Amino acid sequence: MPTSDPDCPFCEIVQRDDPDAREVYRDEHVVAFFPTEPAVLGHTMVIPRKHVPDIWSMDEETAGHLARATVRLAGAIREAVHPEGLNVIQSNGEAATQTVFHLHVHLVPRWDGDAMGPIWPEETDYSEEEKDDVLMRVRTACRSMKP
Template sequence: MGSECPFCVIVAQNDPDVREVYRDEHVVAFFPDEPATLGHVLVIPRSHVPKVWELSDDTATHLTRAVLLLSRAVKHALEPSGLNLIQSNGESATQSVPHLHVHVVPRNEGDAMGRIWPRETSFSEAVKNKAMLDVRHAIEREAHEASVPVTPEDRRKHLDYLQAVVTRQAASSAAAKGWVLPVVTATYGFALTQRAWPLAFLGLLGLLLFAYLDAHYLNTERRFRKLYVIVAQSLRSVPLFTLNPDDADDPVEEDSDGSVNRWQRLKRKYVPGRDIWYSWSIAPFYGALALLGVGVIVAVIWRYGLDAG
């Protein structure tokens, strides 16, 4: 991630003020600028990994060994009465730097950390049982996927399926443009001949609908392309033959009560981002047609009045 990540700067040894205590070919450990307690150490992988579920087994092994080494060192050097190992993922879990890190925090009675767990919660037995079953099923799925090696032939077939979806989305985008151009321009032309600006306004509304459809196709295409790259390069474990682009995304952040934020999930799926709207295939094409429509409306009203049509 380079200079955008402060921890990557430390890994690259470009932070002269860092209090580094350990480094090897896989991990780096250092004191944070504002330690929670004296001896508080951060242990990070040298590779930029944002969250724990993106960690490879090999990197996880090296990170775990380093955490154990640092825990023993802190215990021997400072003789705390206790020690916390804290690893946070996502803003809702108080992760402030998007580079995976483990806090090794020596603890003593009355230190500044205080309690880190609630004294009690109000989850019902039914909710806890459902969560238990969901986690068990997820573990079974992960274990099965880990135990079944993906053959080159399976990967090739998976990539073929994904490429077919990408091609279909691209074709749908082209079809949307193929339909909108004659429909909207004909509506604008009819509005001029009939001297009816509301017809041009209807054309603008139709244009917005086609623009959203096209942006949705492009957004879906990019999400499947991302999944294609992940499968092709084995960047992350995903279900074999999955055609769900959600598998290529980071898990949706949870609400404060631990429930999945459904709005964020729907937004990711159905609301194209700014980069989609500003892309060369959306903004110039639909922007030009929108300006043309506004021009037709202004021209009709200017020449024939607001009551025209």
């Protein structure tokens, strides 16, 4: 997989080719910046420097670097803006609302009554049989994973 994509806006940020990027953190593995249209003030995005389209394309080493940076940046956001809560959002594929196909993690500080609103449905109506079927399929898939 290439380390960058010339058509990717997040690769532009990694390459420092986007003068409008509000970068807050950079190390040898990740870059963190404010999105152009933040959901709330303090909303920060964390991306691997290597171009990775989605979670299914990411190797475990990159995942480890991304996870460590995400935890550190969550702490920095907490210290800087004193939120009442924090959403950590990572979407994959158009159906999950991914619009830029360079893996990214949203760190969204939350306050009661903020502009984000709820992110989960009030309730669902899946049958016990449907839930058990998916449980068995995921368990089976987990057994075939490499340790």
